[in-house]
């Protein structure tokens with residue numbers, strides 16, 4: 001049931017704080033150490049892993065793309081993210097020391113299933129991150145880490161995406177703990193930060209009306225661009241995918257650093273561009289880099305729609321619209337930054353009179369290759 005919302009998608013967006021909280025629940029023992037009980041792979045095997053490959057499709061692949069930044073940072077294991085259908089047909093280098101992580105809401109995506117089978121044939125261990133109990137992919141995996149997002153009915157994925165990021169982060173922290181990359185107190189601080197996210201996601205949802213109003217004023221857009229850096233890059237890709245599939249608008253996400261290597265030629269007067277701005281408190285001058293990117297596109301006439309952290313006054317001078325999100329550690333920001341993009345796509349599609357739960361040409365689970 002839609003629980004009083006206009007669409008399943010709207011309901012599922014509102015379910016997101018719960019989906020993240022439920023995915024985190026029950027994952028630590030009395031001493032506070034992470035325990036992932038569905039993980040039936042020998043610890044010695046997990047300690048020996050020298051490469052992780054995430055295989056998935058669509059939105060699920062973007063969750064892997066986000067997790068890559070965190071897992072590499074925490075575990076110092078190289079992580080590749082590959083679309084399952086590309087992985088399957090390119091003779092990938094996979095062996096007993098490769099951990100393949102298959103991410104899927106339905107657990108039935110044929111492309112992902114074929115990648116899982118192929119990886120296991122080559123001797124790799126497969127952990128699947130799955131939302132649907134009793135589905136095929138967890139049965140064919142060595143281990144499963146369930147996301148507890150509850151049933152996702154709307155074709156466009158929302159709460160499963162946040163739950164997938166959460167589960168992949170838990171896996172990353174678990175591996176860091178097991179392999180001794182992090183001290184127990186560092187892990188527990190990171191877990192506390194994660195447990196703080198549902199409340200912050202709720203805040204973003206409560207601020208949704210401004211996003212909806214902006215979307216309604218943009219009903220006639222025929223092209224929308226999305227920019228991000230670091231973990232904001234896959235968020236930009238996901239924002240573009242949501243807009244394509246729901247509102248049938250040509251949308252594209254770019255790594256902001258890539259602008260001057262081509263895409264900036266697309267910018268003309270009035271071109272809407274979403275920009276995901278990283279925390280100004282983060283390291284590596286990411287923030288100032290993206291501010292320069294905003295200046296560059298603005299100078300060429302772009303209409304900038306900026307997602308920024310509360311208190312980030314530096315963006316005010318460059319943004320036509322600002323969608324504020326609560327402060328969070330850089331690696332956790334995607335759980336917040338994607339929410340206005342989901343709401344935007346839903347509201348724009350609704351303004352165009354489209355069915356947001358059942359976009360044309362799409363099915364909830366893609367069980368053919």
Ligand code: F6R
Nearest residue numbers: 058059060104105106109156157
């Ligand atoms: C986009 C969307 C799809 C799915 C993709 C994978 O909103 O829902 O891109 O993410 O088809 O599906 P699962 O996760 O079921 O394997």
